[in-house]
Amino acid sequence: MNIEQARFKMIEQQIRPWEVLDPAVLDLLAVVKREEFVPRTWHAMAFVDMEIPLPVKDESQPETMLAPRVEARLLQELALKGHETVLEIGTGSGYMAALLAHKAKSVVTVEILPELQSFAAENLAAAGIRNVRVEGGDGVNGWPTAGEVDIIVLSGSVPMLPEGLLRQLRVGGRMTAIVGDAPVMTAQLITRTGPSVWEKTNLFETMVKPLRNAPHPPRFRF
Numbered sequence: 736m737n738i739e740q741a742r743f744k745m746i747e748q749q750i751r752p753w754e755v756l757d758p759a760v761l762d763l764l765a766v767v768k769r770e771e772f773v774p775r776t777w778h779a780m781a782f783v784d785m786e787i788p789l790p791v792k793d794e795s796q797p798e799t800m801l802a803p804r805v806e807a808r809l810l811q812e813l814a815l816k817g818h819e820t821v822l823e824i825g826t827g828s829g830y831m832a833a834l835l836a837h838k839a840k841s842v843v844t845v846e847i848l849p850e851l852q853s854f855a856a857e858n859l860a861a862a863g864i865r866n867v868r869v870e871g872g873d874g875v876n877g878w879p880t881a882g883e884v885d886i887i888v889l890s891g892s893v894p895m896l897p898e899g900l901l902r903q904l905r906v907g908g909r910m911t912a913i914v915g916d917a918p919v920m921t922a923q924l925i926t927r928t929g930p931s932v933w934e935k936t937n938l939f940e941t942m943v944k945p946l947r948n949a950p951h952p953p954r955f956r957f
Contacts, residue, residue: 745782753804760811772830809911819885824874829855842867843881845874891946
């Protein structure tokens with residue numbers, strides 16, 4: 736396989752048609768080597784429009800990387816400014832954290848599965864990325880040790896926006912989240928515009944695996 740040709744086709748045939756037109760984002764996809772974050776047995780599929788399985792101990796509860804076009808679109812919509820701090824929930828392979836690291840001051844990424852925490856940390860170290868801290872635990876309702884942050888990225892879906900994460904955003908901060916239940920989920924950009932005000936913009940419809948332990952809306956009971 737010609738890796739650079741495959742990367743070029745991914746960018747031009749999958750990502751650009753998905754309204755990812757920011758030159759800085761497109762250039763970054765050529766700089767951060769996606770194949771270095773894909774499990775070895777899946778290297779040949781690194782640039783395919785699919786969610787690639789990740790190495791987990793319990794194969795009855797699989798985990799996957801987001802499709803490249805989804806990662807790129809979320810990155811573009813966040814419009815990072817270089818001086819901002821980022822919190823990512825759901826590290827996976829570490830690829831999204833690597834993309835974020837190139838456009839932010841620092842990134843804290845939280846992974847609930849120890850095997851994926853180790854996998855991502857090894858991938859990031861091998862790629863020479865030093866401004867990402869990989870931490871283990873359940874961050875879907877917030878990660879207090881990260882403090883207030885400018886950017887939050889949920890690399891998995893949630894049935895509803897977690898209150899703890901909304902309040903962890905600084906005023907002026909932005910969060911991307913894929914919200915809803917299968918078969919209808921909507922990627923949203925949430926901006927905190929005041930102490931108790933969050934503005935939401937719907938971006939696109941998609942469907943991805945939920946984050947573990949994500950909160951659900953209260954059920955109506957008769």
